[in-house]
Amino acid sequence: MYKSEQLAHQLRQLIESGTLKAHEKLPSLREQVQLSGFSLITVMNAYQELESRGLIYAKEKSGYYIANTYAEHDYNAPLIVSLNSNIEINSLIFKYLKSIQGEHIVPFGSAFPSRDLVYSKKLTQIMGQIARNKKSYDAIDNLPPGNFALRKLIAQRYCMQGIPTDPDDIVITSGAMDALNLALQAIAKPGDYIILQQNIFYGAWQAAERLGLKVVTIPEHPKHGFDLDAFEHILKTYPVKLCWFMLNSHNPVGFTVSEDIKFQISKLLHQYQVYMIEDDVYEEMYFGHKKPLPMTYYDQNNLVLHCSSFSKTLGATFRVGWVHAGKYSQHIQHLQLMSTISVNSLLQTALVEFLSNFHYEKHLRNLRKNLQHNKLLFYRYLELNLPPECKIEYHPSGYFLWLKLPKNIDSMPIYESLIQQKIGIAPGQLFNITAQKQHYLRINCSFEWSDSVQHSLDQVIVTLQKFIRDE
Structure with missing residues (x-):
């Protein structure tokens, strides 16, 4: 057994026995060097091993603390912490x-x-007409936050679901992946804890890998899709900054979370002051007469950033998405100017015509x-x-x-x-x-x-x- 494994084993026994209590601060790295007699590298490796197992967590500029892993609760499914160093997808x-x-x-x-x-003959005709108009090539009106008429139409669609929305709340992006990444960059920084569903669109794993985030995964509930008990347990245990969830027509599993569970999720977000990014690209793929509500409907504290796009309904080449960003609108626009700059002007203008005349419905x-x-x-x-x-x-x-x-x-x-x-x-x-x-x-x-x-x-x-x- 390596020295780091030996130290990690000793600390784990103290945690499991209850000698080290939940949220109790561990000795600093240098203090642990003096206490144990091991080298600094050995202590660092031991702490990283315990953190990867979810037994301890780090607070920026504060140190390491005991996680609430062994607190009494009625949740028995495994919770898995994956440090960024282990995310190589x-x-x-x-x-x-x-x-x-x-x-x-x-x-x-x-x-x-x-x-x-997804092919629309009418949309193709509109694109052809607009392409012949020289004015449509002027990108100035389509710079961040995007075409005002398009943002107004998207805002109206939120209002129709009972979600008061101003066009200034909306930022047009180059597809959903751009929207999700911009939302994540606006809130998270390297080392932050994020919750992902155990099975989730691979773009979420890529984003976590790129930004150096620490991921806690929540397993699906076999009946409801989303496990509220597991979610609350994680929020109690780890210093979570935000979560990235897909709750409507989940990819890859397919479930849609009930309205009651979404309401309970919003209460927990408020209680623990945790942000949420909602990946809702399949929002229009419902069967039946009632469109599922997004988490934005239940959000009373500006904690949810809702992301969607037209690329799943109009085709892979029609990469126009958006973020319902609220108070983060300006910040996301600044980030966008440093990356994608603006979204294709022709596509934005064509969408305005397509949506305005009810062709989209x-x-x-x-x-x-x-x-x-x-x-x-x-x-x-x-x-x-x-x-x-x-x-x-x-x-x-x-x-x-x-x-x-x-x-x-x-x-x-x-x-x-x-x-x-x-x-x-x-x-x-x-x-x-x-x-x-x-x-x-x-x-x-x-x-x-x-x-x-x-x-x-x-x-x-x-x-x-x-x-x-x-x-």
Whole structure:
């Protein structure tokens, strides 16, 4: 046993026995050197080991403290802390995205809905008309915070949901990822604690890696999607600065959190004064008549920054997003001027025309209808033909199915086998960096049913059967 492991083991015993109490300050690094007789490097390694296990936490310019890990509570699921040094997902994502870009790859692994569903002939016509107008190439009116008419239309959509919104609350961005990153930069700094859902869009992991954040993950609740007990336990235990959640049509699992749970989340945010970034790019992908409310509806304390975009409803090339930024609007605009500067003027102007004349609402109604139809066909076919050891998460929104494989089956070799067959799927490792959740995969089921789609699904099924049989 290394000396750092020996010291970490001694301190862990003191924590588990209750000798060291929750939120009690540990001796500083130099004080621990004198107490233990170990070198400074040894003490630093020991403290980092305890921090990575969630047993202690650091406060900037203050030192290390005992986490509330062993406090009495009725929550038994594991809480996993991942320090930035352990988040190394960007290379994996880069290789994955490159692998599914081929023209002949069946795009079951794509994050975007079928282009046949999102393509709008009317929007294309509007773009052509605007492109012929010289004035439309003037970018001045579209600099941060973005085209005023577009911001006004987006603000009106919030108001229709009972969320009082001024156009100045809105900052137009180059897609949702730009919106999310700008929101995160406006609040967080390296070393801050952030809560992510255990399975979450890989862009959140990339952002945490890039900014040097300390991530605490919250597992999904098997019934409600979001575990309030786990959330409150984390807030009590760690000095959390903010959380990044997807609560509507969650990617990759698919659930939408109930209004009651969202209200309880808002109360906890207020109680612990924790900020929240809401990734709501699938907000328009609901089935049924009632659009789910965003967390902004419940936020009375300006703690929630709501991010969304048009790229999932109008296509991957239509990268126009926004942040409902509130009091952070000016700060986000300053950050934007140092990065993307401004959003494409032609796209912003075209969207104003498209939304103003209600073309967008008609487009959304058709999109939701087709997504619901296609998803149900995929689900029924897979339910009938998948090996019985595989389970499917089906939720009435979005266009993803989340497949749970036997625990001893790793989805990464399945993805690698299928990509050789020119079929893309999204392995669980893209959404969860922990070893416990590698037996999942995501399938995009937005595509119109055809013989080629059925043939490709059959290849997926046969590959799964082979891996399960070989184990």
